[in-house]
Amino acid sequence: MHDIIISEFMDQAAVDLLARDFKTHYDPDLVDKPEELAKLAASARSLIVRNRTQVRGALLEGAGSLECVGRLGVGLDNIDVDACKARGVAVFPATGANDLSVAEYVIATAMMLLRRAYLSTDRVIAGEWPRNALIGGELSGRVMGLVGFGAIAREVARRAGALGMPVIAFDPFLPADHAAWKGVGNRSLDALLTEADVVSLHTPLTTETRHMIDGKVLELMKDSAVLINAARGGVVDEDALCAALKAGKLAGAALDVFEKEPLDAESGRRFAGIGNLVLTPHIAGVTEESNVRVSRVTAEAVLKHLRGNS
Structure with missing residues (x-):
């Protein structure tokens, strides 16, 4: 015993x-x-x-x-x-x-996806030298949109702000007069999605949040925007996300969490061939x-x- x-x-x-x-x-x-x-x-x-x-x-x-x-x-x-x-x-x-490690993951993947060049190793090895195709963008001046504004999202906000990113957030449970909103734009979900260049999810998985990021919601985002989910699998409709990425309706995405975990080969097949995608095995909150x-x-x-x- x-x-x-x-x-x-x-x-x-x-x-x-x-x-x-x-x-x-x-x-x-x-x-x-x-x-x-x-x-x-x-x-x-x-x-x-x-x-x-x-x-x-x-x-x-x-x-x-x-x-x-x-x-x-x-x-x-x-x-x-x-x-x-x-x-x-x-x-x-x-x-x-583990707030700090998740926040750093969000910033790191946002930079990878916006800059684009960091996903080009195989092409460079193959001798393609695709310089013009990989001219990406900077974080500075881009809008960071946080869906949910709890402790981890606030850590992201501090780091994004230090890198020159205006920060907006959506959180219906955080009072409008809360001190956390200082320097951060309080937006509705639809307004955030249409305005943000980086959308980072920080919500629990509940009946209300399951598939809250679906095809209709993704249509609201800029074609040049990226989506990061290091919160909970199931918040994003993965099939809808794949369709948006393949259709060029989204510039990129990073998923650290999935509807089915561990992600098996069958479930992972939907992501095959999508180049502007970073997938990690629920590791955002785990560093040494x-x-x-x-x-x-x-x-x-x-x-x-x-x-x-x-």
Whole structure:
């Protein structure tokens, strides 16, 4: 029997911190061993997961001794929060610990897509030397549009502003008189989409936000604009996005999250042959530095709870 089960990768120093006081089982591949995970979870006091482990249904029901769930990240769509609350199981996301890494991802991919040249390695190797075709644009003076204006989006706003980008945002849940709006244009979603040169998504996945970026919405964007989704898969209608990119209705896109994760070959086939596209495997919030921060924050929250100090 173990007190703490960790089913996905975590910084070793944080694992060691947990193991000092509690019997801890760490297997970063446990998420892919559902029967073993269920058996271990049955007597565990805490589960620590990333985004792939589904803490819901049979797994959650079978974890009869569970007291808390540590989330190595911030999104909670893989955790049945309502069911946890009903059972008195605390849920601890690592709020704020990976904001910086996501913000840097957004800026980096925006620069890649607007400049275009960074996607030309194979052509240069082949001797094409396509200089005229790869004359892209600068970030400075382009409008950064943020859909959702929470902590991560505000980090993006600060960096975009430092690079000379005017920043606008849409967030119906943030009061108009909130201090965060200082220096940032408050827009409706439609206005933001028509005005922005870079649209970066920062919304959770809910019934309301699923496929909020669909074909009709993409039609509102400038043909020269780029779209970045490092928030949650499912917010973007992937088929509609592919169609827009292929038709030249959008200058480029970067997706770090997908409707189906991990993305398999069949699901990924829709993206084949699209050159103005950056795809990454849900890694925007994970850097060497952020992994240390996220792991430490999560470990400390779990330890505090198990020691009865929460």
